[in-house]
Amino acid sequence: MVALKPILLAGLVHLHLHALRGLAWASSSPTPQQIVRDLQARLSPGSEIVLTSDPGYARDFTQRFAIATPPAYVVGVKPVAVSDVQAVVRYSASKNVPFLATGGGHGYTFSLGRLESGIELDMSNFHSIDIDPAANTLTVGGAVQIGNVTAALLAAGRELPVGQCATVGLTGLTMGGGVGPYGGIHGAASDSLLSAEFVTGTGDILNVSATRHADLFYGVKGAGFNYGVATRLTYRVYPLTNNGDVMVVNTQFPGPLNGSVWELASRFVGRQPKELTLDFSLRWNASSGGMVAWCSFYYVGPQAEGLRLIQPFLDLGPLNVEIHAARYDSISSVALYSAESVGTIRGISFVPYSVNLYAIDPPSLISLFNYMNATMTGRPDLQTATLAWAQFSTYGFQLFPVESSAFPYRDVAVFFQYDGFGFNASQIPALDKFGKNVRSLMRPGSGRTDLEVYVHFGHGDEGPAAWYSAAKLPRLNALKAVYDPKNLFSYYNPVQRGRYGH
Ligand SMILES: Cc1cc2nc3c(=O)[nH]c(=O)nc-3n(C[C@H](O)[C@H](O)[C@H](O)COP(=O)(O)OP(=O)(O)OC[C@H]3O[C@@H](n4cnc5c(N)ncnc54)[C@H](O)[C@@H]3O)c2cc1C
Incomplete structure (x- = not known):
């Protein structure tokens, strides 16, 4: 369990940053109070419209999980009808007030921090x-x-x-x-x-x-x-x-076995059964004083088949093994030893860096592991960082041609991510520097020369070609000209940089 005090501290720093950003209020823009009055006149009666300084905002509106660089809002709006959403979009466009929709509130790219003095369009009434x-x-x-x-x-x-x-x-x-x-x-x-x-x-x-x-x-x-x-x-x-039944096996390997884990994982590339997922989390272990590898395996099929597939991992002699009979909706609650993901704590200072892997190169990964181990030794502020490894079969992704949608990466072997979890805002600079170095070390064995990153796992500095692929950008830019010519939607790893000079 995470100590509450540092989170509270991070929250205070967050509030302070909001106050500072408020000073940058453009004189030509309506004041927050005016925005509230204007929207009250335009939206249907059930909609909620408040200043973010109003106690009702913290109580009723979806608050963000990751706050390293959050969007800075001055007004919260909770529409009840699609016409209300339309009214907010039109109002924001006409008055030059930035806004952003909130769904689950889990977005964590640093690009979100470019939004200043804006409106949170909280969609939570749309929950059917x-x-x-x-x-x-x-x-x-x-x-x-x-x-x-x-x-x-x-x-x-x-x-x-x-x-x-x-x-x-x-x-x-x-x-x-x-x-x-x-x-x-x-x-x-x-x-x-x-x-x-x-x-x-x-x-x-x-x-x-x-x-x-x-x-x-x-x-x-x-x-x-x-x-x-x-x-x-x-x-x-x-x-x-498989009638909704899923085998989940949790294992834990000591750090020195990491090379063997990578080697076995690499054998699945290009031939991973579609029902099998390898979900790893590499993290610091205080009692051993080094990194360990937590490896979870999911198999959407009979348990005996699943165990046969992962037997080579079990033969390595993990520190322990847990076997669960999970269901379609309960995989995450038992995976990785049922540990609460720090990413699900509101108010965390999350610093992500990610690289898509198209190949698994054990020597590069061993170097990365050794670098992380050495760097984290004696550095409690860095020991909260983890590596997340999601290895799916490409079978389902390749059922759909790459031209079928903007989703570009259908042949990824592993979605690999550095998760720099900070319980205190003061950790952010060190976690950021560490994460950048980790990303540099992830790249050489990735199987690609250019950086490719799944858009949701991006840090925010990679650029549109990395998130959407260079091949798709002309089409995506052409769509902007038709459907968002004023570039109102530019705060989440955008195809085009924003209109507010950021
Ligand atoms: C703990 C954790 C686990 C994750 N696991 C996975 C995973 O397994 N697979 C995966 O693919 N991703 C995963 N992600 C990434 C996740 O998909 C993204 O962070 C996503 O943006 C979260 O959406 P949200 O609605 O919760 O967040 P929000 O911050 O509310 O929204 C994120 C972006 O989507 C936009 N948006 C939200 N709702 C709407 C809407 N109704 N219309 C238009 N735009 C909208 C927002 O404006 C914002 O730009 C994970 C993230 C976390 C923190």
Whole structure:
């Protein structure tokens, strides 16, 4: 469990930064009080509109998890109808007031910190979940959390590939693709999207699908936060694989075995069964005084088959082994020894750096491991950093052609991430420097010359070619000209840098 005191401290620093940013208020912009009055006149009666300095804001509005460089809001708006979302977009465009939609509040890219003196468009009233088992569809509001959706789907005997954290917003996830254990079977979450009700940067409400505004639909699936706000989304869902039963095996290996772990993991590249996921977390262990490798294996199939596949890992002699019979909606609650992910704590100073791996090169990874071990020794401020390794089969991702959507990376062997978790804002500079070095060491064995990063795992400094691929940028830029010509949507790893001089 994490000590509360440092989090409180981080919160205070965060408030202080907000106050400082308020000083930069542009004189031509309406004051926060004026924004509240203007929006009260424009939105339907059930909508909530408050100053962020109002106690009701902290109480009623979705607060962010990662606060290393958060967007700075002066007004919070909670719309109740799609026409309210439209009104906020139009108002912001006409008055030059930046805004950002909030779904689950889990976004952590440093690019979010470019938003200053803006409006939080909290979508949490859009939380409906409707499943049509006969049509095999799921229709949700734009702010539902993954955990609520997976529980409802399991009860209906259906599944959808989603991410691994129950409190992440399904829409936010889908807008960037959405990768997770069932991706090996069905592809990215965005590949299962059938249609969306979307308020564009032009303030229009469009129903987008493969047949209506197909150009925008392409962009919504993998780069959606660049073009507008999704208020309702419909997905294709699938009958449960293996009746919803999933084998989860947790193992822990001492640091010196890391080379053997990489070697065995590399054997799955290009031939990983679609039902198998390797989910590793490399972290500092205070009692051994070095890094250890926590390795979880998920298999959506009979346990005996799953155990046979991972037997070479078990033969290495892990420090311990836990075998769980999990369900479609409970993988993350038992994975990695059921440890609470620090990323799910509100107010954490999270510093991410990531690289897509297309190959697994044990010598490079051993060097990386040794560098981290040596650097963290005697540095408690760095010992909260972890390495996260998500290795899915590419089978499901490759069911969809790369031209089918903005989601660019269908042949990734491992989504690899440095998670610099800071419980205190004072840790950020050291975690940042450490993370940059770790990223440099991740790259040589990645199997690519240019940096490629899954947009949701990006730090924010990689640039659009790394997040969306150079090949897709002309098409994505052309969509901006049509659907967001004023570039209102430019704070989340954007296709184009923002209009406010950032
Ligand atoms: C602990 C943790 C675990 C994660 N696990 C995974 C994983 O397994 N797989 C994976 O793919 N990703 C994962 N992620 C990354 C996650 O997908 C992104 O952080 C995502 O942006 C979170 O969406 P959100 O709605 O929760 O966050 P928010 O911060 O609310 O939103 C993120 C971005 O999406 C936009 N957005 C949100 N709602 C809407 C909407 N209705 N319409 C338009 N834009 C919207 C926001 O404006 C913002 O730009 C994880 C993140 C964390 C912190």
